[in-house]
Each structure stands twice: as structure tokens, then as C-alpha cells.
Amino acid sequence: MKTSLYNTTNFRFTYVKHFKVAKNVVFPAPAPGCNCRGSCTDARTCSCARLNGHNFPYVQRDSGRLVKAKDIVYECGPNCGCGPDCVNRISQRKLKYSLEVVYREPGKGWAVRSWDYIPPGAPVCEYIGILHRSEDVESSLENNCIFDIDCLQTMRGIGGRERRSRDESCLIIGHASQLDAKVDAPEFCIDAGSTGNVARFINHSCEPNLFVQCICSHRDMKLARVVLFAAENISPHQELSYDYGYALDSVLGPGGKIKQSPCYCGAPTCLKRLF
Numbered sequence: 550m551k552t553s554l555y556n557t558t559n560f561r562f563t564y565v566k567h568f569k570v571a572k573n574v575v576f577p578a579p580a581p582g583c584n585c586r587g588s589c590t591d592a593r594t595c596s597c598a599r600l601n602g603h604n605f606p607y608v609q610r611d612s613g614r615l616v617k618a619k620d621i622v623y624e625c626g627p628n629c630g631c632g633p634d635c636v637n638r639i640s641q642r643k644l645k646y647s648l649e650v651v652y653r654e655p656g657k658g659w660a661v662r663s664w665d666y667i668p669p670g671a672p673v674c675e676y677i678g679i680l681h682r683s684e685d686v687e688s689s690l691e692n693n694c695i696f697d698i699d700c701l702q703t704m705r706g707i708g709g710r711e712r713r714s715r716d717e718s719c720l721i722i723g724h725a726s727q728l729d730a731k732v733d734a735p736e737f738c739i740d741a742g743s744t745g746n747v748a749r750f751i752n753h754s755c756e757p758n759l760f761v762q763c764i765c766s767h768r769d770m771k772l773a774r775v776v777l778f779a780a781e782n783i784s785p786h787q788e789l790s791y792d793y794g795y796a797l798d799s800v801l802g803p804g805g806k807i808k809q810s811p812c813y814c815g816a817p818t819c820l821k822r823l824f
């Protein structure tokens with residue numbers, strides 16, 4: 550694992566549950582919440598279900614599965630009347646599968662696999678790190694553990710999982726951004742370079758078995774949580790992967806020169822390049 554050379558001593562942090570927030574980031578207050586009791590069951594009366602298109606995004610089967618990927622999922626939060634077993638809090642439950650960090654083939658470095666079978670739609674893990682303003686990590690060196698929170702951009706641009714151009718000193722992993730102007734770029738990112746969890750070891754694949762889902766229990770999509778869900782049946786010991794979402798030729802090196810990086814995912818449809 551490459552370590553971040555980012556100088557964290559310049560920043561102080563506060564904690565929001567299990568992840569850290571840089572001092573200059575104001576984390577949004579939780580939304581007012583629904584008036585349900587126990588578990589939310591009636592999508593007609595639950596105000597959180599209304600935000601999800603008058604539906605619950607999850608079903609309880611197998612301890613909770615996301616029915617389909619959405620631009621954003623609004624989960625119940627601290628101000629809701631329902632409890633921790635509510636169907637609309639699936640990603641807030643603790644890690645269910647035994648995940649192992651293993652050393653893979655040369656080139657790809659560390660990788661993650663599950664010891665358990667994982668059904669499609671099941672939450673696997675959250676991408677945890679330090680929540681930063683993107684502009685504050687621009688000068689990071691060799692930090693390949695930064696995830697743009699780009700659900701807003703994805704919603705606007707959808708279609709291609711294209712990345713904005715970046716200086717090579719800050720290689721960004723994460724999904725979809727179809728943007729040219731910096732002003733449209735994601736305002737916030739999660740930096741797992743110096744602190745994080747198992748998600749930072751998950752590799753890219755051109756045929757991934759996980760997908761990225763943005764989740765909020767407040768109303769600010771720019772600060773959504775990033776959670777990885779199973780895209781298909783995942784057998785025990787299969788490597789976990791998601792699409793990093795780089796558009797080819799979108800990462801720039803010194804002097805604006807296009808930087809390339811080989812992809813070793815080994816999928817039949819592999820593009821042979823990470824970016």
C-alpha cells in the first residue's frame with residue numbers, strides 16, 4: 550500500500566461517527582427525520598421513503614439488500630422515530646462479511662476478498678477516511694486513496710464514468726465525474742491515505758463485482774457517504790473490485806502531459822489501462 554505523503558499535521562479533525570472530518574469542513578446537521586416507530590414500513594407515510602421516490606430502497610432479505618443502484622439513497626438518521634433495525638438503515642449496520650486483505654499479483658499490490666458468499670445488493674463496506682475539501686488535497690503526493698464524493702456530478706453528467714483531469718500528484722480514485730470546469734468538480738473527497746478501512750485496499754476492475762452507492766441521512770449530497778454494494782453473487786475467496794471510473798487520458802502529469810497506468814484486472818473486456 551502506498552502511503553500518503555500528505556502532511557496531516559496541518560489539519561485538525563473532528564469525528565463524525567467512525568470517520569474523521571477536517572476542521573474546515575462543516576458536516577451537515579441530520580435531517581428532521583420521519584415519524585415512524587420501530588421500523589419504517591409504510592412508504593406512503595414515511596418522509597424518508599418520500600425522498601427515495603415514495604419507496605424504500607432496501608428489502609430486509611439476507612439482512613438487507615439494495616433493490617437497485619440509485620443516484621442517491623436517503624437513509625433514516627438520528628432524528629427519525631424508527632430504530633436501528635429499520636429497513637431504511639441497512640448501510641449503517643456493522644460489517645457483515647469477513648473480508649481479508651491479501652497480496653495479489655505483482656502490479657496490483659494488495660487486494661481484498663471475502664471469505665463469505667455475498668448476495669447481490671448486499672452492503673459490503675463503506676469507503677472511510679478523512680473528509681476533506683477537495684482543494685485541500687490538490688497538493689498531495691502519491692496518494693492513490695482519495696475518493697471524490699461526486700454523486701451530484703454523476704447525476705448531472707451520468708452516462709460515461711469520466712473523470713476530471715488532475716495533476717498526477719493527486720491521482721483520484723472514485724467514480725464518475727463528467728466535468729471540464731473545476732468549478733463543477735466535486736467539492737469534497739474522502740482521503741484514506743493516512744486513515745481508513747478495508748475499502749482502501751479494494752482494486753479496480755473493468756468488470757467489477759461491487760458498485761458505488763452514495764448515501765445520505767442529511768440533505769447535502771456533496772457530503773454523501775460512499776458505500777460499496779455487491780453487484781452480483783460473489784463467491785467466497787473471489788477478489789472484490791469496483792470501477793474506479795477513470796476516463797482514459799484524463800489524468801495529467803507534469804506540464805499537462807497525459808499520464809497512463811496499466812490495468813491488471815484480467816477481465817475479458819479489460820481496457821488494459823486504469824487511466
Ligand SMILES: C[S@@+](CC[C@H](N)C(=O)[O-])C[C@H]1O[C@@H](n2cnc3c(N)ncnc32)[C@H](O)[C@@H]1O
Nearest residue numbers: 550657658659693749750751752753812813814
Ligand atoms: C486504493 S489502492 C488499492 C489497493 C492497492 N492495490 C494497494 O496495494 O494499496 C489503488 C491503487 O491500486 C492499484 N490498482 C488497483 N487496481 C488496479 C488494477 N486493476 N490494475 C493495476 N493496478 C491497480 C493502483 O496502483 C491504484 O492506484
